[in-house]
Amino acid sequence: MRTLYGLYLRWAGTGSVRASSNPLVRLAARGGLPAANDLATAEAQIAALAPSFDAGFYASWYGITADPVRDYLVQGWREGRD
Structure with missing residues (x-):
């Protein structure tokens, strides 16, 4: 190392x-x-995206039961979700 x-x-x-x-x-x-697994950075990204993110639509359309903003940042954008 x-x-x-x-x-x-x-x-x-x-x-x-x-x-x-x-x-x-x-x-x-x-x-x-920043480190890729930096949780403070992830929380800052979620806070920045949340005001312009329709969490209700995303959760109902894709059947997300957990935090929809976090789901989009971790997985949704890779799958091309709206």
Whole structure:
């Protein structure tokens, strides 16, 4: 694992990465991307999406009994649900 981390640090410090036109590459090189399993980030995403999300429609149309906003963020968008 230490070798992998060292390779990452060498990659992140290169000039081509810092000068990349891709903003996600630059953000990852600075260590600014949150962890994929960060629950605080998931809660922030749910809070941001909830005001513009029709939870009643989504739950009734797709038969979701649990949290419909969380279901959409985890699985629904991958399946092309509205």
